[in-house]
C-alpha cells in the first residue's frame with residue numbers, strides 16, 4: 001500500500017509538472033483527487049486495514065493529497081500568468097500609432113446646392129425663414145389667394161392628411177411667406193429652402209417630394225426689375241454663370257403679374273435635348289409681383305406696400321448644374337452616383 005502511494009505520488013507530480021495548459025491541469029486534478037480519482041480510491045480501501053496501519057497509511061495519504069493540491073494550485077498560477085504573457089505579446093496595441101480614418105462621405109448634391117443658396121440669399125440681404133411641412137388650409141392656399149373652389153388647388157394635386165382637419169403636406173414653400181408676414185412688420189426680405197409635396201408621378205422630371213427655394217421681398221416701390229436682378233444673380237451663382245434667361249407671362253393666383261422664367265439648357269447648351277424637350281430652354285421658376293389680395297390677407301395696405309416673390313425648383317437646379325438627365329438619380333441613394341459630388 002505504501003509502495004502504491006509512492007508510485008502514485010511520483011506519477012502525479014510528473015503529470016502536474018508537465019501539464020501544458022489549464023485544461024490539462026484540471027483533468028489531472030480530477031484523475032487523482034476527484035471523487036473517483038486514484039488517491040480517493042486508495043483512501044476508500046483504508047477501511048479493510050488494521051487500526052494501526054489505517055492510521056499510518058491514512059496520514060501518509062492525506063499528506064500526499066495536501067501536497068498534490070498545493071502543487072496543482074501553484075502550477076495553475078504559472079499557467080495563467082504564462083497565458084497573459086502570451087496575450088501581451090500577440091494582442092498589444094500602440095496607443096501612439098496614427099489612427100485609421102474612415103472613408104469620408106460627402107453632402108448630397110441637393111444639400112450642397114441648398115446651403116450655397118442660403119449663403120447667396122443671405123449675402124443679398126435676405127433672412128432665411130422656415131415653416132412647418134404639415135400646413136393648414138389658410139397658410140397653404142386661402143391666404144395665398146387660392147380659395148376653396150379655385151382650380152389651382154387641383155393643379156397642385158395636394159396630399160391631404162386624413163383625420164386631421166384641413167391639414168395638408170405643404171405644396172409650396174410660399175406658405176412660409178404668409179406666416180412671416182403675419183408675424184412681422186415690413187419691409188420683408190426673406191428666403192425659404194425646404195421640402196414640398198405633391199401627388200406627382202415619379203418619373204425622369206417629377207417626384208412626389210421635391211425642394212423649393214423661395215424668395216419674398218415686400219417694401220416700397222418694388223418692381224419687376226428688382227425681381228429680375230435678384231433671380232438672375234441667384235441662378236448665375238448657383239447653376240451656370242453663363243445662363244441666359246427668357247421671361248414669359250404666366251398665371252399664379254398669388255402674384256399679379258405672374259411670370260415663368262426659362263434658363264438656357266445646360267445639358268445641350270441650347271442645341272436641344274430631352275431635358276429641354278428640344279427647345280434649348282428649361283423652366284426653372286415661377287414668380288411675379290405679390291398680389292394685392294395676398295397683402296390684404298396679411299393686413300398690409302397694397303397702396304403702401306408692394307413686393308415680389310419667386311419659387312425655384314431646387315432639384316431642377318441641381319439637375320441643370322450637374323447636367324443630369326434623370327431626376328430620380330437624386331433619390332435612389334446609389335453610392336456610385338452620390339460619390340461623384
Ligand SMILES: [Zn+2]
Nearest residue numbers: 265268273276
Ligand atoms: Zn437641352
